[in-house]
Amino acid sequence: MHFVVMGVSGSGKSTVALRVAERLGLPHAEADAFHPESNIAKMSSGVPLTDEDRMPWLRSLAQWIEEHERRGETTVVACSALKRSYRDVLRSGAPGRVEFIHLDGSTELIGRRLRERAGHFMPAGLLASQAATLEPLEQDEAGIVIDVEPSPEEIIDLAVRFIDGRIADLSDGPAGSALR
Ligand SMILES: Nc1ncnc2c1ncn2[C@@H]1O[C@H](COP(=O)(O)OP(=O)(O)OP(=O)(O)O)[C@@H](O)[C@H]1O
Numbered sequence: 675m676h677f678v679v680m681g682v683s684g685s686g687k688s689t690v691a692l693r694v695a696e697r698l699g700l701p702h703a704e705a706d707a708f709h710p711e712s713n714i715a716k717m718s719s720g721v722p723l724t725d726e727d728r729m730p731w732l733r734s735l736a737q738w739i740e741e742h743e744r745r746g747e748t749t750v751v752a753c754s755a756l757k758r759s760y761r762d763v764l765r766s767g768a769p770g771r772v773e774f775i776h777l778d779g780s781t782e783l784i785g786r787r788l789r790e791r792a793g794h795f796m797p798a799g800l801l802a803s804q805a806a807t808l809e810p811l812e813q814d815e816a817g818i819v820i821d822v823e824p825s826p827e828e829i830i831d832l833a834v835r836f837i838d839g840r841i842a843d844l845s846d847g848p849a850g851s852a853l854r
């Protein structure tokens with residue numbers, strides 16, 4: 675299984691995904707590290723990425739998922755995954771085995787956290803475009819939504835419980851097919 679912690683810039687994806695992966699001892703990918711220099715330069719200068727900018731980046735993440743799937747590993751990924759079509763690309767890495775943990779909150783709260791964050795290329799000014807681009811999970815998309823107001827520890831606990839639950843559900847399934 676592959677669990678993608680998604681949401682707009684500043685929602686806490688990097689913080690939560692890293693610590694969840696550490697707690698569960700799972701391989702972890704940070705989508706920021708998969709961007710080509712040109713994307714980083716664009717965002718740093720305050721210009722939102724386009725679908726064309728994002729597609730090769732999403733495909734490289736899908737490939738990372740696919741490689742781990744082939745090795746039978748469960749992973750945790752931090753990636754904004756703002757649109758359903760972007761999530762489709764990520765799902766293509768391991769069809770039926772990619773689920774999303776959407777960190778959701780008000781633009782006001784997330785904006786405050788972004789303005790207080792230091793040493794990151796992403797300017798707080800891009801939050802409005804991130805929020806406008808966001809397509810929340812639809813009914814048929816596997817995953818959960820977690821509110822970002824509580825402390826990181828509480829959010830991490832909820833995410834860990836969700837992942838543990840999903841892995842347990844699958845290992846109870848026919849012939850323990852998904853215990854891996
Ligand atoms: N639950 C929380 N409560 C308080 N502060 C938080 C919480 N989660 C994250 N933060 C802080 O908010 C800021 C944004 O978090 P983080 O960098 O993890 O977000 P992100 O979604 O990965 O952002 P980006 O997509 O821009 O990389 C950080 O300074 C982080 O320490």
Ligand SMILES: O=C(O)[C@H](O)[C@@H](O)[C@H](O)[C@H](O)CO
Binds near residue numbers: 684705706753756804
């Ligand atoms: O799709 C996007 O616009 C990007 O993924 C951004 O969300 C940034 O990578 C990230 O949020 C900043 O760290």
